[in-house]
Amino acid sequence: MGDELETREKLLESAMAEFSENGYMKASLRKICADAGVTTGALYFFFKNKNDLFKAIVDEPLKELCKLLTEHYMQDAQDMDSDDPAVLSAEYHIDTHTDLDKLVEYMYLHYDVFMLLLTGAQGSEYENTVDMIVDMTEQGFRISAEKAAAKMPNCHVDEYMLHWITHISVDAYTHLLTHERDVEKAKLHMRRVMEFLIKIWFTMIVED
C-alpha cells in the first residue's frame, strides 16, 4: 500500500532536484530515474515524457499563482470604479496592496518550484511562463489604468510605460526569490519595492 505513490513521489523528488540543479534542458532522465532507484520504464509509466514530468512538478502551483493574480487584478480594477478620488493617489493603493503578502507567502511556500519555473524552464513548454504572467498582469494593469485615465482629463495610457512597469512589477518577484530566501524578510522587501512601483504606476498615464 502506498507503494504506488511512493515511486511516483520519489521520481518527482529526484526530478525536482535534477531540474533545479541543471535546468530542464540539461537535466537527464536517466539520472532522475537512478536517483529515484527505478528504471526509465517506471518513469514512462507515470509520465508521458520529459515535459510531462516537468509539468507534474510545476503546473499546480503555477495555476494557483495565476488564480491569485487574477483575483488581485480583478479586485484592483473594481476598486478603480469607486467614486472616492483617493483611488487616484499612490497612498490608497499602497494600503490596499497588502494582499500581495499572500502572493509572496504562496511563492515561498513553493519556493523551489517557482525558482525552477522562473530560472530553469528553458526548453520546456513553460519557458515562456514569465511572459505569460506579464501578459496577464498587463491586461489587469491596462484595465485599471484606463479606468484611472478616464477620470483624468486629456489623459491616456502610454503603451511602452505600461509594458515596462508591468515587466518590472512581475520581475520584482523573480528578483525577490533569487535574492532572499527568508519569507519574512522577503515580505518586507516587497512592501518597499511595491511602494515605488505604485508611485511609478501612475506615470504611465500621460497627457495627450
Add this chain to the structure above:
Amino acid sequence: MGDELETREKLLESAMAEFSENGYMKASLRKICADAGVTTGALYFFFKNKNDLFKAIVDEPLKELCKLLTEHYMQDAQDMDSDDPAVLSAEYHIDTHTDLDKLVEYMYLHYDVFMLLLTGAQGSEYENTVDMIVDMTEQGFRISAEKAAAKMPNCHVDEYMLHWITHISVDAYTHLLTHERDVEKAKLHMRRVMEFLIKIWFTMIVED
C-alpha cells in the same frame, strides 16, 4: 580575393542565425555548417569549439559595451564630488544622463548580438553576462550612492534597494531590446524610463 574571409563569415552568419533561433545549447553545429555550405571540419579550422564560435560573435561588442558602461559610471561618480547641491536632485541627473543615448545606439548597432547575449547565451561561458553587468553597475551605483548619502545627514544606502534598482536599471535595456526594434523609438522610451529610474534611485538612500 575575399574568398579567404567568405567561409569564416558565412559560418559566423549561419551561427548567428542558429544561435538566435535556438539559443546556444540547442544550436546544432551540424546545421550551422550545413547552412554555411561547409563541413564540420571547416568550422574547426576557424574556431576551437562551439563556445569559441559563440565568443567570436559576441565578445567584441560585449567588451565595447562594458567600456561604455564603465566610462559612464566613472563620470557619474565624479559628478557626485561636485559641491553643487543640485547633484542630489533627480533633475540634475536626468539632464546629465543624455549620454546613455550612445549606449542605446551602440546596442542597436549590434542588435542581434545583444539579443543573443541577453536571451540565448545559456550553456555558454556568457550565460552570466547579465549578472556580470549588474555587478559592474552595482559597484558604480554604490560608489555614487555612498557619496550622495555622505552629503545627507543620518542617511545610508539600503542594500536590497540598491540591488533591485541596479537590477531593473540593467533589465531596462533587455526589455527595450526585446520590445522595440526601432532605435529612435528606443531612445525615446529609454529616456522616459531613465527619468523614473533616476527618481527611484534616490529612494535607496534611507534614514538610519
Add this chain to the structure above:
Amino acid sequence: MGDELETREKLLESAMAEFSENGYMKASLRKICADAGVTTGALYFFFKNKNDLFKAIVDEPLKELCKLLTEHYMQDAQDMDSDDPAVLSAEYHIDTHTDLDKLVEYMYLHYDVFMLLLTGAQGSEYENTVDMIVDMTEQGFRISAEKAAAKMPNCHVDEYMLHWITHISVDAYTHLLTHERDVEKAKLHMRRVMEFLIKIWFTMIVED
C-alpha cells in the same frame, strides 16, 4: 530466456575479436556493435565506455593471475626461511617451482585475454599491466633474494640484475604465449626456461 545474456555476451565476443585484431586504441566501437548486431546505444547500456568494455574482458582473469602470483611469491619467501642449506641451491628451487605449471595452465585457459592484455592494451588503463606485474614480481624476488643474501657472508643484491632478471622472468610468459599455442608444449618449454632463470637468479647476489 538466455536472451538477456546474449547481447552482452555477443558484444564481449566481438569486442574481444576487434581488440585482439587492432589493439585497444585502433579498435572501433562502431565495428564491435555492428559485428554484435546491435546499435552503439546498446553497448552503452552494458558498459560505461570503451575502457569499461575492455575491463569487462580482462579484469577478472588479471585479478586471478595476480592472486596466483602473490601466493607463489609468498610461498617462495617463506621457503627461504628454512634452515636447510639446500634453499641456496638452484636444484631445490627447480623442484619446488613445479607449481608454476598452474600459472601456465591458467594463462592458457584464458589465452586470448592474456594475449590481449600483454600485446593490445595500449591506450587503456591496462597499458601498464606488464610493468605492474614486473613490480609485484620484483618485490617478491627482492624479499627472497635478501633472505638468501643474508645467509651468504659479505653478499648483497645487485639492483640492476634484480631488475633485469625480474623482467625476463615475467617476459618469459609473454614470450611463451606469443610463440606456443599448445598448453602442454608450453608447460614443457616453461620448465626448461625456468630452470635457467633459477640458475641466473642466484647471480643477482654478488659479493660486496
Add this chain to the structure above:
Amino acid sequence: MGDELETREKLLESAMAEFSENGYMKASLRKICADAGVTTGALYFFFKNKNDLFKAIVDEPLKELCKLLTEHYMQDAQDMDSDDPAVLSAEYHIDTHTDLDKLVEYMYLHYDVFMLLLTGAQGSEYENTVDMIVDMTEQGFRISAEKAAAKMPNCHVDEYMLHWITHISVDAYTHLLTHERDVEKAKLHMRRVMEFLIKIWFTMIVED
C-alpha cells in the same frame, strides 16, 4: 640558404618530441606542425605522410644498427669455424663479445630514436622492428649454434630455447635503454648481462 633545411629539420625535431611523448598513433601532425611553426602543407611537401615522417626519423639509425648486428653475427659465425676447442666455452665468447660495447654506444648516441623505435612505433610500419631484429639475431644465433652443435656428438639445437634466448638477448637492449640513461653505466650493465646470456646460450644445444 639553409632555410630549406631549417623547416625540414624543425619538423623532424618537433616530430621527434611529439612521437616520443605520445607514440606514433596518438601523435598529432597538427601539433607537430604547430610546434615547428609551419602549416600542414609544409609537412606534406617534405614528407609523403605520417609514416614517412616517422621513417625519416628512425630509418637511418635502424639501418646502421642492423649493419652492426649483421657484422657481429657474421664474425661470430666465422669464429665458430676455428679449430680451437675454446670456441665451445663461454669464457671465450665473453672475451670476444667486447665489440658489443660499440653497439651500446651507437644506441646511446641515438638514444631518443631507439627509445622511440622500441617503445612508440605501434601503428607505424616499424611496429614490428623488434621482431625483425629478433629474426635477424635468430638467424645469426642458429648458424653459430649449429656449427657448435656439429662439434659436439649427438647434439642439436633446441628450437624453443633458441627462440627464447634470442628474444631475451635482444630484449636486454630494450631493457637497458629504458632503465639506464648513462652510457658508461649501461656498458657495465650490459657486460654483466651478456656474461649470463652467453652462459645460457650453450644450453640451447641439447643432446638428441
Add this chain to the structure above:
DNA sequence: TATGAATGAGATTTCATTCAT
C-alpha cells in the same frame, strides 16, 4: 616552399524514448 582552407570520414558518447515481458 609553404600557406590556408577545406574535406570527409571517423571517433566516442549521450539522450529521450519505446516496448516486450
Add this chain to the structure above:
DNA sequence: CATGAATGAAATCTCATTCAT
C-alpha cells in the same frame, strides 16, 4: 507497476590528408 534492453538519431570534436594558390 516496473524492469531491462535496445533503438536511433544526434551531439561535439579530431584527424590525416589534399590542393589551389
